């Protein structure tokens with residue numbers, strides 16, 4: 001459409017949705033028409049915020065006011081940002097961010113309120129961690145993941161409820177909604193160990209990895225070949241930490257009534273549980289990084305995620321798969337947490 005036609009900003013939003021994340025773009029376009037557009041704008045708003053957070057070339061003098069003020073920026077017609085680093089993968093979204101604002105301002109006010117509230121909480125949480133708060137303890141780890149992903153689950157639940165497609169009772173427990181996001185983000189953080197390390201960042205909690213490196217050694221020592229056994233024990237404990245979230249995610253999904261909402265929520269979840277089974281005790285996490293489940297398996301998982309019974313079967317299959325892999329590991333670091341029988345972790 002031409003730049004000044006009303007369809008232009010609408011079309012550009014779906015262009016950016018597909019450019020910034022094929023996986024989420026596919027699941028978002030699965031949604032009931034009443035929810036698809038608000039969730040698309042919700043996604044682009046938070047991806048814009050995350051593009052600022054991820055940009056290591058931005059000085060905090062510029063970055064912090066943008067993060068903490070993003071919920072106000074969303075109402076500034078025409079606002080764009082052209083100072084992202086040249087390698088920032090989603091920088092084009094900020095260069096033409098005015099189309100997201102145009103579409104956001106056209107949403108029903110009941111959706112705008114939910115999106116602006118989450119953007120404000122996420123932006124301030126991201127800024128706290130950019131200002132110097134470190135992911136040291138497991139509590140810091142859970143707090144960071146709450147800010148960048150738990151809040152997404154909370155916001156989505158608000159949109160589901162406001163649309164009338166899901167019951168308002170779904171919004172009662174922010175705890176379960178938060179766990180949905182933690183599950184996905186923690187899998188992301190495990191997958192991105194090497195990539196984040198190269199960016200000079202890591203979100204792995206020192207309270208866990210500190211047990212597997214020598215006094216005063218850093219997280220980087222886990223990527224040294226001679227330390228692979230300790231690295232795997234650390235990886236396995238992180239995987240068990242994620243598995244503990246599985247029952248809460250199933251409990252949340254059990255409450256969903258609208259088929260397209262269940263499918264939308266379940267697809268990232270079944271991908272995540274299959275990913276943990278792939279990462280568990282797998283040295284490729286440290287050597288090549290960016291481990292992804294095979295495309296054929298992804299297609300199968302998408303099909304199985306169409307019913308809640310299908311989701312339960314997938315979770316059960318991969319929990320047993322990991323337990324089997326765990327029992328096959330002989331004589332390695334019996335002291336570490338990851339030796340805890342998986343069934344106990346999923347209790």
Ligand SMILES: O=C(O)CO[C@@H](C(=O)O)[C@@H](OCCCCCc1ccc2ccccc2c1)C(=O)NCCCCCc1ccc2ccccc2c1
Pocket residue numbers: 024028039042043046047050054148149150152153156180181184185188264265268
């Ligand atoms: O830069 C990247 O490509 C990855 O960035 C990661 C990072 O920087 O840590 C990191 O950025 C997080 C901050 C921005 C969150 C953006 C987002 C993601 C998915 C959505 C899905 C639907 C609606 C809105 C959404 C918003 C990232 O994208 N991690 C992927 C896991 C986050 C999942 C969020 C989430 C939470 C609960 C959900 C419940 C149901 C369905 C989808 C859900 C999706």
Ligand SMILES: [Mg+2]
Pocket residue numbers: 050051054
């Ligand atoms: Mg990111």
Ligand SMILES: [Mg+2]
Pocket residue numbers: 050053054148
């Ligand atoms: Mg980020």
